[in-house]
Amino acid sequence: MNFHRRSLLAAAAASTLSAVAPLALAQASYPARRVSLVVPFPAGGPADMVARVMQPLVQKALGEVVIVENFAGVGGALGVGKVLSAPPDGHSVLLATVAEPILPPLTMPNVRHKPEDLVLVSQLSYTNIALVVRPSLNIRSVQQLLEHMKNPSAKALSYATPGSGTLYHLMGEHFKSLTGGQLLHVPYKGLAPALNDLLGGQVDIAFLPMAGSTAKLIEQGSLRLIANAAAEPVAGVPRLGDVDGLKDFVYTVWTGVFLPRQVPAEVVATLHRAVDTALQGPEFENYTREAGGVALKRAMPLAQAQKFYSAEAQRLTRIFQAVKLKVD
Numbered sequence: 001m002n003f004h005r006r007s008l009l010a011a012a013a014a015s016t017l018s019a020v021a022p023l024a025l026a027q028a029s030y031p032a033r034r035v036s037l038v039v040p041f042p043a044g045g046p047a048d049m050v051a052r053v054m055q056p057l058v059q060k061a062l063g064e065v066v067i068v069e070n071f072a073g074v075g076g077a078l079g080v081g082k083v084l085s086a087p088p089d090g091h092s093v094l095l096a097t098v099a100e101p102i103l104p105p106l107t108m109p110n111v112r113h114k115p116e117d118l119v120l121v122s123q124l125s126y127t128n129i130a131l132v133v134r135p136s137l138n139i140r141s142v143q144q145l146l147e148h149m150k151n152p153s154a155k156a157l158s159y160a161t162p163g164s165g166t167l168y169h170l171m172g173e174h175f176k177s178l179t180g181g182q183l184l185h186v187p188y189k190g191l192a193p194a195l196n197d198l199l200g201g202q203v204d205i206a207f208l209p210m211a212g213s214t215a216k217l218i219e220q221g222s223l224r225l226i227a228n229a230a231a232e233p234v235a236g237v238p239r240l241g242d243v244d245g246l247k248d249f250v251y252t253v254w255t256g257v258f259l260p261r262q263v264p265a266e267v268v269a270t271l272h273r274a275v276d277t278a279l280q281g282p283e284f285e286n287y288t289r290e291a292g293g294v295a296l297k298r299a300m301p302l303a304q305a306q307k308f309y310s311a312e313a314q315r316l317t318r319i320f321q322a323v324k325l326k327v328d
Helices: 003-028 046-062 074-085 142-150 167-179 191-199 213-220 265-280 282-291 302-323
Strands: 035-039 066-070 092-097 118-133 157-161 183-187 205-209 224-228 252-260
Touching: 035 046, 035 074, 046 066, 046 092, 046 118, 046 265, 046 282, 074 092, 074 118, 074 252, 092 118, 118 142, 118 213, 118 265, 118 282, 118 302, 142 157, 142 167, 142 224, 157 167, 157 191, 167 183, 167 205, 167 302, 191 205, 191 213, 252 265, 265 282, 265 302
Parallel strands: 035 066, 035 092, 157 183, 157 205
Antiparallel strands: 092 252, 118 205, 118 224, 118 252
């Protein structure tokens, strides 16, 4: 090998190393600055509260400042877009429920992101879904509800949701499709006004998270619980999945931590370890239990998290297409 050839090879190697070095250095030093937990909801909601509890725990585990930022709107798509438009270096993290990465691309033509643009670092917690009716309605069981829905001479029942195109809207139309009965969709701007009208008797039924005020209202008799949509049995509560024709009607609202797919694997692994550490302490578990949910005790292994998230995206997409969900 002559001197000229050796010089060219050395220069090429140096050029390659200089290009790779900044990326490797960035990965090795993550986090290099403040980390933002982006929540696609207004402050004060359930997902925001999860973020507020996780923030100091993840901050301690990462050894860097972590803040919570709220970017609400467009069914959660604004918050998702905020994270996807940031540099893919792990300093902008999405904390969302199952719905925001998956449903807006299906229901809103102007939303450009896809579920596969994100990776799930880990699920954090989940909340079971209750099927409730207003107490003045003479329905006390799923069987009675189905009989009413299928009775052509009966007045169609209305169901409240926090908005058109939401997970709760999909659940209502899926339930109607599987049972062959009639239900009238009444969308609201959030769970709070939907719950208020259900309590006031303006609407008949709703699927609601079995957490917070819902559980208290059921205990007080202000709402009547007739079933839940959980995958596993819940003591004393009929499970919709055990009803003939409703085997596939299984839903929970789960929260998770997501990163853009382009984030380097080493950075994803570092954040995963921080989330795992945060979940092992009592703070998040205690908060989630008191709120009516179930917290994971450890972070999901990354491969399991991706398999779980992919299966959820495919399942909700399949249901959306099957029920031909119409979004107003």
